[in-house]
Amino acid sequence: MNAEPGNPAATRLPAAIWALGFVSLLMDISSEMVHSLLPVFLVTAVGASALVVGVIDGLAEALALIVKVFSGVLSDYWGKRKGLAVLGYGLGALSKPLFALAPGAGLVLAARLIDRTGKGIRGAPRDALIADIAPPEMRGAAFGLRQSLDSVGAFIGPLLAVGLMLLWANDFRAVFWVAVIPGVLAVVVLVLGVKEPAHAHPGRGVNPIRRENLCRLSRPYWRVVVLGALFALARFSEAFLLLRAQQGGLSLAWVPLVLVVMNVVYSVSAYPVGRLADRMSHLTLLAMGLVVLLVADLVLATSNHWALVMLGVATWGLHLGMTQGLLAAMVADTAPADLRGTAFGAFNLVSGLALLVASVLAGLLWDGLGAPATFLAGAGFCAIALLCLLWLKKIGDNPAPEPGTAEFQ
Secondary structure (H helix, E strand, O other), rough: OOOOOOOHHOOOOOOHHHHHHHHHHHHHHHHHHHOOHHHHOOOOEEEEEEEHHHHHHHHHHHHHHHHHHHHHHHHHHHHOOOHHHHHHHHHHHHHHHHHHOOOOOHHHHHHHHHHHHHHHHHHHHHHHHHHHHHOOHHHHHHHHHHHHHHHHHHHHHHHHHHHHHHHOOOHHHHHHHHHHHHHHHHHHHHHHHHOOOOOOOOOOOOOOHHHHHHHHHHHHHHHHHHHHHHHHHHHHOOHHHHHHHHHHHOOOOHOOHHHHHHHHHHHHHHHHHHHHHHHOOOOHHHHHHHHHHHHHHEEEEEOOHHHHHHHHHHHHHHHHHHHHHHHHHEEEEEEHHHHHHHHHHHHHHHHHHHHHHHHHHHHHHHHHHHHHHHHHHHHHHHHHHHHHHHHHHHOOOOOOOOOOOOOOO
């Protein structure tokens, strides 16, 4: 899309970006109706420990991010993104009935793995598709918009879960059945509302994981990968936010409000920050986001009183809005166009492994030393990540890849 600065189209995102945002919104309604209740369902109805909750959540999310590597590589090799995205969203929709049928933690784990496999399949191709469609000067806004609409779904889902839990006297399984509907609608919107741009991938048929192609991923790109891993270590699974709220005496039906608060703040902040990222230093914004997360950890470590928990959760959501879309835009900016799927996949593989480590460590600390130790450890990782950011800023703010760079460092 080439628009002159005076043309209104120059400030307007393509319709396909909006459609992809609404696909994310619908699937997040479906997923969060389940996930906002799942930790409490596991602990109260199944009798699982906090460690089991952390392992299930960490394995599921790590699998999703690992699968993104393969789907990203395939989307680059085939030169097509949309088909893999449809498959991934379809798996997400098909997994939802398993949660309603699960008699124990085993089937819950299986359903989570299927659901997150779908997320992994769709993630890198969808992000690469956004980068293909969005004008380069509006990538921050495009990724911010998708994150914002995704987060709208992530607070509508828990709100629906709260209402249905109150209406149906804490019937977890009935709520899980309702979650199937928006999942199916997400697939329909994707199939009908998104058209893949023609001739977006001239390198079709080239193996993206050949050494000479991987070497085209520059040093600035790998710095973004390292940053993503540090952020994942500092921000473990949100399941522990739900458990912290329940620990403070919040009733089962109201626990999903934790994710409502987090995602309202996430949604409101993601798009404005994305637009701001198109105009100012990325590293400065990321550093500000880490400071916000550190504050959230300290608040959550201090007390489990509902008011302080909600304050910490809201601050956590602001951190997400300030960092997640920005990291995606930085991947798109530092990767060659024909390797974007692979680049997003590798970025999410490393982040996924870091998230698994963080979630398991959080569960161990919770069971062994209590909730405050879990959040204090998160604050410690925030401080380490902040020092790394300050070092990167010192050696060169917002480094851009050099044309023809072939250094693999």
